[in-house]
Amino acid sequence: MLEASGVTVRYGRRAALEDVSLRVVPGTVTGLAGPSGCGKSTLARVLALMLRPDAGTVTLDGVPVLRWRQRAPRELRVRVALLYQQPRPAVDPRLPLAEVIGEPLAAAGRPGPDRVRELAELTGLTGDLLGRRPHEVSDGQLQRACLARALALEPRYLICDEMTTMLDASTQAHLVGVVRDYQRRTGAGVLAISHDMTLLGRWADRVVHLGEPPFRTFAESAHQIRQVRDLGE
Known part of the structure; x- marks a missing residue:
């Protein structure tokens, strides 16, 4: 499992993230939604071991992350891949x-x-x-x-940070299909970041909303949308 716990990131006096916790579980797709500027991309970089948080911890398959970017052990770095919006x-x-x-x-x-x-x-x-x-x-x-x-x-974990935002509908559908097939074939955990709730509703097993504490998560099926308080459920 890829887990951030109590993560805070500051740029000067501004907090981009404050006391944020999130889990990405192997074999599932976690959607991450929220308004622009709420810190979704910052959290993606923290989880991809590219940005050291000012507070909080990141754990990767039970191993605490102590070093970041190129200083992180290679066996940890290659377990996570990040796909950018642009x-x-x-x-x-x-x-x-x-x-x-x-x-x-x-x-x-x-x-x-x-x-x-x-x-x-x-x-x-x-x-x-x-x-x-x-x-x-x-x-x-x-x-x-x-x-x-x-x-x-x-990678064991794939983070897709608004990867379809700039694409036409057919390319968007193809790339989501590739990621879905990869996740099913390998049992990887996927974090799908998007502001498109329709896309996340079709793609993700659950959706976490960032920027509206306490976080809300939703499990969506063809028949119901169930609100869940515990991110660990």
Whole structure:
């Protein structure tokens, strides 16, 4: 389980997050909703081990996280992958898409063109796109490459931070389908961050609302929406 407990993050005098707790359970999709500026992306970065909180703890599969970013143990870092809302700032503009997708594999000492092609096909990228650089493809095509990169090392937890916001409906549906299939196949835990409650209602097993304490979570089925107070339920 990936768990944040009592997390507080401050930027100067402003608290981006204050005493926030959240669990991402393997085999389930947790939705995270809330208004702009409530700290959803900040929480995503904390859970992805990219931002050290000012207070609180993060635990990854029972192991307390004591170091962050590149100082975190590699065996912990590779268990969590983060997919950003905007793909262009998240990639090196000099690299062709094949190298964008293959970055985690190269860093792990496992470069493999076959694996890159497999990931590209999985996310709906045609072979002719792999030699193009980010400025030569659309936002949707680049986000497909970013999802392929996020899945390259088969993370145990995948954090999708508004990954579909800038995409057309067909690309959105395809990428959500890829993530759903990956979660079902591997038993990974997924944190789906979005302001689109219709999307989260279809995708997530439960939805947590950030920015309206106490948090509210909802379990949604075809017949009912049940309010739950305990995030651990």
